[in-house]
Amino acid sequence: MADPPLRSTALLTAGLAIGLGLYALSLSAPLMIIHPGFGAHTELINHLFPDLGASRAITLWGGLVDLWVSGAIDLALLLGVFSVLFPCLKFAVCTLTLMGAPRRLFLRFFHTFGILSMGEVVFVAVFALTLKSLPGGTSVEAGWGLGIFCVSVVILSMVTAALHWRMTHATE
16 A cells, blocks of 8 residues: 655654644744724723723733633633643654654544644634624734644644554554
């Protein structure tokens, strides 16, 4: 049986390095930008309290810290596990596999449950939709970090799938 398109170790290593670089960048990149609105009083509020009316960029790391500080520790932990810990472990398992120390069980787990690392993207989307429905003209704009995060997750998923394919077909 022929290897999948992503079969060469060099290509997989390059994909993993690019995915890791994009992922690291996405932790501090703006996922969304909130532009507060106060209805008919927006100009007055912006004049009297410029900080209150200023746009605010939300990063993945900053959002987790804000949740923790505000007392939503359970939500911060849940999102932290799926948006930080899970992808980091997945990068580590893929790296070990490419270095010749395959972790078959872990690779199978990450290949099967890899979609969970996109859970926070759904959360951000629901959060953005909630903010868009608030009165007063508050608006939410997708930040460039959201795109980078999604691309890094897709690359990591492709590498994981290729490594899993290689590992399951190497014994045949």
